[in-house]
Amino acid sequence: MNILVVGHGAREHAITEALARSASNPVIFAVMKANNPGIAALARDYLVGKYEELEAIVSFAVARKVDWAIIGPEDPLALGIVDALRQAGIPCVGPTKSLARLETSKSFTRRLLEKYNIPGNPRFRIFSTRAGIREFMAEVGSVVIKPDGLTGGKGVLVQGDHFQTREEAMVRCEEIMAHHKVVVVEEKLDGEEFSLQCFCDGDTVVGTPAVQDHKRRFPGDVGPNTGGMGSYSCADHALPFLTPEHITEALHITQAVGRAIYEETGEKYKGIMYGGFIVTASGVRLLEYNARFGDPEAMNILPILKTDLARLCEAIISGTLREVPVEFERKATVCKYVVPLAYGIPYPPAGDRSIGARIEIGDPGEAKVYYSSVDARSDGLYMTSSRAIGMVGIAETLEEAERIAEKGCLAVTGPVDHRPDIGTRELIEKRIRHMEKLRSGR
DSSP, X not given: OEEEEEOOSHHHHHHHHHHHTOTTOOEEEEEESSOOHHHXXXXXXXXXXXXXXXXXXXXXXXXXXXXXXXXXSHHHHHHTHHHHHHHTTOOEESOOTTTTHHHHOHHHHHHHHHHTTOTTOOSEEEESSSTTHHHHHHHHSSEEEEESSOOTTOOOEEBTTTBOSHXXXXXXXXXXXXXXXXXXXXXXXXXXXXXXXXEEOSSXXXXXXXBEEOOEEETTTEEEEOSOSEEEEOTTSSOXXXXXXXXHHHHHHHHHHHHHHHHHHSOOOOEEEEXXXXXETTEEEEEEEESSOOTTTHHHHGGGBOSOHHHHHHHHHHTOGGGSOOOBOSOEEEEEEEEETTTTOSSOOTTOOOTTOEEEEOOOTTOEEEEOSEEEETTEEEEOSSOOEEEEEEXXXXXXXXXXXXXXXXXXXXXXXOOTTTTOHHHHHHHHHHHHHHHHTO
């Protein structure tokens, strides 16, 4: 079996590693934007190039007699890579450009839930001009502003964090509409966020362990939003602030969306539906969908996946997912990202040279090492402006998994940083207290 993995980050490193464990001993090929040494070591051959170069990617896949492909990042999905590969007779785990609107167009997803009466939407309005925005904000109170397009996980603007007043909100909306066709304005929800990544073959939707990501750059959940500084999952596959009913509620929303998107488009969704949810005092609400595995959340679930990932992917493509038992080890996981010191900081200190700097990895202990946005050169490993290394601890308890991940992070030398609080008792207890306060109405 010849498999193509598209993507160059830690998420794709985790996907490639999981595929390499398959009993079918697949031959793996890769298409990457940068030379990820973890993926390169597992692939028989790889192409380094731009995701926009669809013709070159298809030619590479056809020449290597690829049987099917799995798409890691959102950018190639938005560009239509699945459509191009399918035209060449190569099926994919990943949605077509039309179905990828589940992620690439927040207005499409909000309207889909509204049209098919799927629970989970907050109060929202979609605007293409400034007319009516001020009135809607007055109606709902605090708001969240979202561009209608891909923003790398950093485009959502929250009142109280990114702007304070309605006047500031109007300015932000106008800035967004200068670059995007529409802006989505939603009520601001109070609660705790969690990720539920699901496998979908167009008919069957299967959930995976719940994960909590940490977007804020600095310890204590302060600083600017990032693509994600790390994440954790628990041995019981839930989270300390969630009930089993909350996870079931989120899964039912995703299952309903899978049915609705087929009704809407006539096309079956084959790939990953990753819902970003928030549990509030009044239940679960949908923040957004992603049309692929999360990064870092993929690194929490794929290393503990007991089911053969290649078999799972074939079932997604063939529409036989209901016949495959999907199992995960009962282990806790903690992922922490090692990043350049200047990562996520709009105005780095004068003289900062962390972006593009060389790093070295010493002994990470028991931590699993996943390479992200790094460039492997003949003289060593160099960072880019994005996240560099994902360190993952896996253990019977969350406390031990956190210890393992932290030791891994400390093994990386260079002008780097990470969030030492991810997965710690103190931060998780803060989450629990937050939900207890909301539920009690205090």
